[in-house]
Amino acid sequence: MTSPAFARVHARLASAMDAGIFPAAVAEIGTADGPIWREAFGRLTFDADSRATTLDTLFDLASLTKPLATTMLALDLNARRLVDFAQPIATEFADWRGEDRAMVTVRDLLEHCAGLPARLLDRPPSTRREFEFEIGQIPLDYHPRTKSVYSDLGFILLGFLLEDRAGQSLDDAFRAIVDRLRSSHQDTGAVIGYGVAAADRSRTAPTRPLPDDPRRPRLLTGDVHDNYAMALGGVAGHAGLFGNAAGVGVFARACLNALQGNRAIGSPFLPDEMARATCKSDVPNSSRALGWDTMLPTSSCGTRMSPLAFGHVGHTGVSLWIDPARDRYFTLLTNRVCGDATSEAMQQIRREFHNLAADI
Numbered sequence: 001m002t003s004p005a006f007a008r009v010h011a012r013l014a015s016a017m018d019a020g021i022f023p024a025a026v027a028e029i030g031t032a033d034g035p036i037w038r039e040a041f042g043r044l045t046f047d048a049d050s051r052a053t054t055l056d057t058l059f060d061l062a063s064l065t066k067p068l069a070t071t072m073l074a075l076d077l078n079a080r081r082l083v084d085f086a087q088p089i090a091t092e093f094a095d096w097r098g099e100d101r102a103m104v105t106v107r108d109l110l111e112h113c114a115g116l117p118a119r120l121l122d123r124p125p126s127t128r129r130e131f132e133f134e135i136g137q138i139p140l141d142y143h144p145r146t147k148s149v150y151s152d153l154g155f156i157l158l159g160f161l162l163e164d165r166a167g168q169s170l171d172d173a174f175r176a177i178v179d180r181l182r183s184s185h186q187d188t189g190a191v192i193g194y195g196v197a198a199a200d201r202s203r204t205a206p207t208r209p210l211p212d213d214p215r216r217p218r219l220l221t222g223d224v225h226d227n228y229a230m231a232l233g234g235v236a237g238h239a240g241l242f243g244n245a246a247g248v249g250v251f252a253r254a255c256l257n258a259l260q261g262n263r264a265i266g267s268p269f270l271p272d273e274m275a276r277a278t279c280k281s282d283v284p285n286s287s288r289a290l291g292w293d294t295m296l297p298t299s300s301c302g303t304r305m306s307p308l309a310f311g312h313v314g315h316t317g318v319s320l321w322i323d324p325a326r327d328r329y330f331t332l333l334t335n336r337v338c339g340d341a342t343s344e345a346m347q348q349i350r351r352e353f354h355n356l357a358a359d360i
Contacts, residue, residue: 005359006037012356013332016349017042021341022317022334024053024205027353028245029360031327032256035249037360044205045219045338051202056189058196058204059333060225061241061248062314066155068192068251069174070237071291073162074110075268075277076177082165085110085290092161095136104144106161109154110290111281115140116151123212124231131156131232148286152228152238159237170194171235177268181250184265192247194235196222204242205335207316225316225337239314245331252322252329259324278310300347301330302354317346321354330357 013025025041040057043050061068077083085107090096096104100115108114120138125131135153142149159170166173171194178192196204201222209215213227224230226239234240254265258274267273277290287296295301295309301321311321317336322329332353336346 003360005356009037009353009356009360010039012349012352013039013041020046020339021345021349022336023050023338024057024059025332025334026053026055026057026059026245027333028249028329028331029357030249030253030329032253032260032262034253035246038245044335053205054203055246056191056203056244057333058191058200058222058242058244059318059335060205060207060220060314060316061192061243061318061333062225062239062316063152064248064312064314064318064320065237065239065241067291067312068248068320069170069194069241070155070158070162071110071277072177072251072268073166073170073173074106074158074290075273077162077165079267079270079273083162089114089157089161092164093132093136093157095133097136100140100143106158107290108144109158111148111283111286111288112150112154113145113148113281113283113286113288114151114154115142115144116149116153117141118149118151119153119228124228126231128160128232131228132160145283148281148283148288152226155238156228156232156236159235162237169235170237170240174241178247180265181254181269184254190244190246190250192241192243192251194240194242195224196242198222205333205338207335207337208339219338245333248320248331248333249329252320252331255322256324256327256329260327278308300350300354302351302358304355304358313347313350315343317341319350328360330354 023046028038040053104114204222206219206221207225224234229236229239254269258269280294281288292310297303305323306325308325309323313319317334
């Protein structure tokens with residue numbers, strides 16, 4: 001790592017680790033052709049004898065599941081005419097009833113503008129049927145498409161809908177897309193998917209359950225952090241993916257290649273599909289696209305990306321931002337929730353990371 005720009009990024013992430021924001025991190029920066037920098041930081045937990053982080057370390061990708069799995073599956077099924085983004089949700093779910101909900105569509109769920117709150121008021125249900133009922137009955141917070149409010153609930157419903165239309169589990173449908181990517185990118189070190197194999201748990205960065213999670217006080221190693229996803233068996237539309245930086249990087253490069261006109265991978269990584277997925281919503285004051293977020297100077301991507309940049313973050317301390325105008329992607333994977341660092345502290349680190357990495 002000889003470039004001053006690389007050195008500055010390294011120093012900032014190392015200082016964040018030393019400050020206790022996270023014990024483990026892996027960063028990857030690359031172009032459509034491949035990674036140009038990868039580095040691992042720290043240990044898997046804050047314990048001095050914990051296993052060292054490596055480039056192979058797996059992380060709970062949390063809400064990166066929304067754009068990488070759910071959105072890409074929605075695009076693929078839409079291209080195959082199995083999902084219509086204009087379809088009213090009421091035609092799919094019997095509990096989605098009421099005049100204020102009647103015209104909410106699949107697109108509205110993807111753009112976080114369906115009127116739903118972020119989460120349920122009470123503890124998570126234990127079955128899909130109960131989730132459908134609770135989400136269908138919870139009062140809407142605002143009139144659909146008047147604004148955008150980030151919601152796990154909408155993506156949970158999307159996951160159910162996609163499973164029904166695909167005729168298979170999200171896990172199996174997503175694995176088919178991953179297999180396609182692996183064959184086209186030949187990155188044998190790339191790992192991404194729902195859950196963690198027993199043999200891979202020792203190289204997975206642990207997380208600490210939320211205060212109201214009955215799994216406390218134990219650390220979660222290879223078990224999904226989000227308690228809604230846990231209730232759904234670890235496979236859900238809003239959370240559940242695990243992966244390493246190479247696995248996230250394969251997706252980022254596929255997105256960049258598609259936006260550069262490359263059609264080799266096929267659906268959902270086709271130029272028209274990716275352009276549609278990353279086009280900013282016309283909902284007032286929304287930065288959302290289909291599953292993705294777009295560039296705002298106040299967001300986690302910092303201030304130096306182009307207006308075409310899009311990305312997403314996850315509660316566990318992970319993020320991916322892609323800037324097609326500069327042919328760059330920026331992956332930062334951490335286990336921020338292994339300790340007590342706040343989401344605000346992690347947000348500041350993300351912004352500084354991206355601003356420094358803009359010089360690479």
